[in-house]
Amino acid sequence: MxxxxxxxxxxxxxxxxxxxxxxxxxxxxxxxxxxxxxxxxxxxxxxxxxxxxxxxxxxxxxxxxxxxxxxxxxxxxxxxxxxxxxxxxxxxxxxxxxxxxxxxxxxxxxxxxxxxxxxxxxxxxxxxxxxxxxxxxxxxxxxxxxxxxxxxxxxxxxxxxxxxxxxxxxxxxxxxxxxxxxxxxxxxxxxxxxxxxxxxxxxxxxxxxxxxxxxxxxNNEFQLGSLTIREMKAIKEASTYVNDNFDTQISISQLCSEFGISPSKLQEGFKLMHGRTVTDHLRTVRVRKAENYLKNTDMNISEVVYSIGFSSRSYFSKIFKESYNCSPSEYKMAQRELSISA
CATH class of the missing domain: 2.60.120.10 (Jelly Rolls)
Known part of the structure; x- marks a missing residue:
């Protein structure tokens, strides 16, 4: 050594x-x-x-x-x-x-x-x-x-x-x-x-x-849930996969099969890592990506919806407003006005 x-x-x-x-x-x-x-x-x-x-x-x-x-x-x-x-x-x-x-x-x-x-x-x-x-x-x-x-x-x-x-x-x-x-x-x-x-x-x-x-x-015996090191590695890899493939259709069963982990362990790991279920985390990732597209590209609302893997514009508008307290069209308009004033 x-x-x-x-x-x-x-x-x-x-x-x-x-x-x-x-x-x-x-x-x-x-x-x-x-x-x-x-x-x-x-x-x-x-x-x-x-x-x-x-x-x-x-x-x-x-x-x-x-x-x-x-x-x-x-x-x-x-x-x-x-x-x-x-x-x-x-x-x-x-x-x-x-x-x-x-x-x-x-x-x-x-x-x-x-x-x-x-x-x-x-x-x-x-x-x-x-x-x-x-x-x-x-x-x-x-x-x-x-x-x-x-x-x-x-x-x-x-x-x-x-x-x-x-x-x-x-x-x-x-x-x-x-x-x-x-x-x-x-x-x-x-x-x-x-x-x-x-x-x-x-x-x-x-x-x-x-x-x-x-x-x-x-508590000297405290452990982070009941996950093993192998399961924690699988959770981290599944999380990275969700972040990289947010624009595709992702299911719980698909992630479990891909990363060799049970549904209950998958959900436990995502709650520990992100504080959210798998479905909620995927939705959060998509909304954040949509916000970035609305701010930094010329895509219209329908194009943004398609680009993040959603099929319903009304559903997208609903969850976007829950996150940003305004509709996607209002957000897009505000970005344009800021760009003009700058």
Whole structure:
């Protein structure tokens, strides 16, 4: 196993060190850094962005050619790491001799470490890894500030009684976070707009991770429904299929057959991931696509209805109004007036 080292708290310096450790090339686009590599160490990319409030977001999409240990030591800081694994698995220990914990697919993880303590991440050989890591730099001063914000609240939650003990938590599987990570990966905008969208989704992920930790703390045997890892993978794939094929006729039986899952498990998974049944989610996806067509294309209402897989214009108008509080024709007219005034 090869051990690599990171000793910095700035994202630019971090990517320079990653390049020195792993090779490849680094590209900077606005506030985002991307390390692309395809060499004897591994293949894939690592992306990272510094966000407001001492928060950074790092996304690993890598397949390493050998077992790797990445030692992280950030001086003069008390970082809290929030991790989510979308594919593969990742190990962690405090120091190379510390007890090792494992973050599996769809699991949440929270690591809190006092200043100067070493965190070691372990990546397996020949296993595709997709893991998102949110780092929040906390300080005791933030907790004691009259304007206690996110940093102070996190410090108070995970560094209890001023003891500054190491803390690691590996939680239950969570499909809602998988959806948010997927939304981050689907962001097409650039520059400031991308940063703002990323920051919003990162805050949602933080909230979901903390919520999961709170639920698990109340019941150590708490699991996210009765779904297995295989079933959760099938739910995620079925959800992606619905998003990509919203304009076709999709049935529950078709999805069950395609992804090898029972109707009850399919419905349970969609409620966990989206808060809606399969039918309600498909309808929501279609209405959102219709809104985009009305705003950004010259298609008329009938063309939009056909393009999203509906056959009834009156039914489409009804559910569109329920979502946007106006009819499709009123929405289309408003977009035209905005375009003319601009």
């Amino acid at each position: 090869k051990t690599k080292h990171l000793k910095t708290n700035t994202i630019g310096a971090m990517f320079n060190q990653l390049k020195c450790n792993f090779g490849g090339s680094v590209v900077k686009d606005s506030k985002e850094y991307i390390l692309e590599m395809n060499n004897e160490i591994g293949e894939g990319r690592i992306q990272g962005t510094a966000l407001a409030g001492g928060i950074s977001y790092i996304d690993f999409d890598m397949t390493f050619s050998e077992d790797i240990a990445l030692s992280i030591n950030i001086p003069n800081k008390s970082p809290i790491y929030f991790a989510y694994c979308s594919a593969g698995s990742m190990g962690h220990s405090f120091g190379v001799d510390g007890a090792k914990s494992e973050l599996e697919r769809f699991q949440t993880g929270i690591i809190a470490s006092p200043s100067g303590d070493e965190n070691v991440l372990y990546f397996k050989k020949d296993e595709r890894l997709k893991v998102a890591i949110i780092t929040v730099q906390t300080t005791k001063q933030a907790q004691n500030s009259k304007k206690e914000g996110l940093k102070g609240k996190l410090y108070k939650t995970f560094f209890k009684d001023d003891s500054l003990n190491n803390f690691v938590y590996v939680g239950s599987q969570n499909l809602q976070i998988a959806e948010k990570v997927q939304q981050i990966n689907a962001i097409k905008q650039e520059g400031l707009v991308k940063t703002l969208l990323l920051q919003g989704l990162v805050h949602v992920i933080l909230a979901l991770e903390i919520e999961q930790h709170s639920k698990d703390s109340k």
